[in-house]
Structure formats: structure tokens, C-alpha cells
Amino acid sequence: MKRSYIGVITLAIILFLDIICMQLLVHQFFYENYGNVLLYMIIMIILFPVAFIIYKKEKHKGGGASGK
Amino acid sequence: MAEKKNTVRVEDDNYTHNIDRNNERALDRRGFMKTLVGAAGVFAVSSLPWGTIAAKELMGLADKEYPEHKIADIKDVKVGDSVEFHYPSEHDSAVLIRLGENEFVAYQNACTHLRCPVYWVKDQQEMVCPCHHGKFDVKTGAPTAGPPRRPLPEIIVKTKQGSVFAVRVKRYEA
Ligand code: FES
Numbered sequence: 001m002k003r004s005y006i007g008v009i010t011l012a013i014i015l016f017l018d019i020i021c022m023q024l025l026v027h028q029f030f031y032e033n034y035g036n037v038l039l040y041m042i043i044m045i046i047l048f049p050v051a052f053i054i055y056k057k058e059k060h061k062g063g064g065a066s067g068k
Numbered sequence: 069m070a071e072k073k074n075t076v077r078v079e080d081d082n083y084t085h086n087i088d089r090n091n092e093r094a095l096d097r098r099g100f101m102k103t104l105v106g107a108a109g110v111f112a113v114s115s116l117p118w119g120t121i122a123a124k125e126l127m128g129l130a131d132k133e134y135p136e137h138k139i140a141d142i143k144d145v146k147v148g149d150s151v152e153f154h155y156p157s158e159h160d161s162a163v164l165i166r167l168g169e170n171e172f173v174a175y176q177n178a179c180t181h182l183r184c185p186v187y188w189v190k191d192q193q194e195m196v197c198p199c200h201h202g203k204f205d206v207k208t209g210a211p212t213a214g215p216p217r218r219p220l221p222e223i224i225v226k227t228k229q230g231s232v233f234a235v236r237v238k239r240y241e242a
Binding site: 030059 | 097105122123125239
């Protein structure tokens with residue numbers, strides 16, 4: 001059975017970026033750099049649809065006999 | 069097989085779709101990816117409240133001036149002693165330290181690591197956090213030891229008619 005791990009890996013990377021951004025966001029918040037907080041918030045909001053698109057693309061890759 | 073009553077969606081109809089015993093496929097590759105996407109969604113949503121507060125601050129809506137708050141009478145605080153108070157709101161605990169005859173400093177004393185109350189240790193001339201032994205410089209509020217990385221927010225104080233007043237919370241320089 002052939003597997004495609006690209007989706008799993010890219011999604012894991014996205015989640016990792018999410019964690020990093022969250023950390024930075026919270027720190028910037030307490031440092032009162034509110035502009036940066038907004039920037040990180042936007043990054044995190046954009047990362048979600050990106051993750052979703054990757055999921056849609058990758059969900060039928062590998063594993064199946066249909067070779068989709 | 070296609071003739072039988074097929075409960076499997078066509079797109080999922082492959083050689084492994086019927087492996088369903090003992091939850092073998094409860095977390096397969098696809099399920100795992102779903103979880104990751106869901107987690108990304110949770111992160112996105114959880115960033116919203118921080119962002120809204122930040123936006124409010126940026127538009128100056130939260131920029132209220134707090135009224136001056138009387139902390140203590142000067143005669144009640146000996147040099148080297150500290151008093152706890154709350155400023156600007158009831159929930160922000162703070163500490164006033166008298167360093168010299170006319171030298172007062174005040175900080176919001178929620179530790180910048182995990183918000184434990186920082187207190188003034190007179191014999192060490194240092195502000196110490198009991199939770200993970202964070203230490204802060206009393207002159208500036210800057211962290212000197214332990215996990216905290218961010219200085220304590222300073223409260224501007226002034227003395228008037230024999231009492232000490234909290235005037236406002238100093239902003240960090242960006
Ligand atoms: S909470 Fe103060 S050092 Fe951890």
C-alpha cells in the first residue's frame with residue numbers, strides 16, 4: 001500500500017507555526033505591542049483555511065487502490 | 069460488491085474501507101489530518117479575543133485614565149518596607165516599596181512569568197516571586213533571575229500631603 005505523507009507533514013508544520021504564532025502573540029500582547037498582536041492573529045486566521053485546503057487536496061492521496 | 073447494499077461512499081470504496089473492527093481505523097492518516105486541521109481551527113479562533121482587545125487598545129477605546137488612588141500615608145510606611153494595594157482595578161494587585169526617605173516605587177506585582185504575586189524581600193533588597201524563584205530589580209522592575217523575561221509594569225506614584233498616590237501605569241516603550 002502506497003502512502004502519501006505530504007499532507008500529514010505539511011499539516012503538522014502548519015500546526016507548529018500556529019503554536020509558535022500563539023506564543024509570540026501572547027508575548028506581544030503583554031508587551032503592549034498591539035499592532036503585532038493583530039499581525040499574528042491574521043497569520044493564525046489565514047493558516048486555518050490553508051490547512052483546510054491542504055486537507056482537501058491530500059485526503060484521497062495514497063492508501064487507496066483507486067489511485068486517486 | 070457494488071450490487072450489494074453499499075453503505076460506503078463511493079470515494080471511500082477501496083480495499084481497506086471495510087477494516088472497521090476494534091476501531092482499527094479510528095485514527096488513520098485521514099483522521100489524523102482532520103485532527104490537525106481542527107487544531108489549526110481552534111488556534112485561529114482562540115487568537116480572536118486577544119486580537120479584539122488589541123484592536124480596542126489601538127483605537128484608544130481602552131485608554132481610560134484611572135483616577136488617582138491613595139495607597140498609604142507616608143508615616144505608615146517605614147523606609148525599606150512595602151505595602152500591597154490594588155491598581156488600576158480591584159483585580160490588579162500591586163506593591164509599593166519605600167526605598168528611601170522620598171523614594172517610592174510601585175509595580176503591578178503579578179509575576180510576568182505565570183502571574184504569581186511577587187513580593188518584596190527587605191533583607192535581599194529584591195523582589196522575589198515564590199513560584200519559580202523569579203527575581204526582579206526593585207529600581208526598574210526588570211527581571212534579574214529565574215524564568216520571567218518581561219519587566220513588571222511600573223506604576224507611577226506621587227506624594228501629596230503626606231500620602232502616596234498611584235497616578236497611572238507606565239506603558240512599555242515599544
Ligand atoms: S510565576 Fe513567577 S517565576 Fe514563575
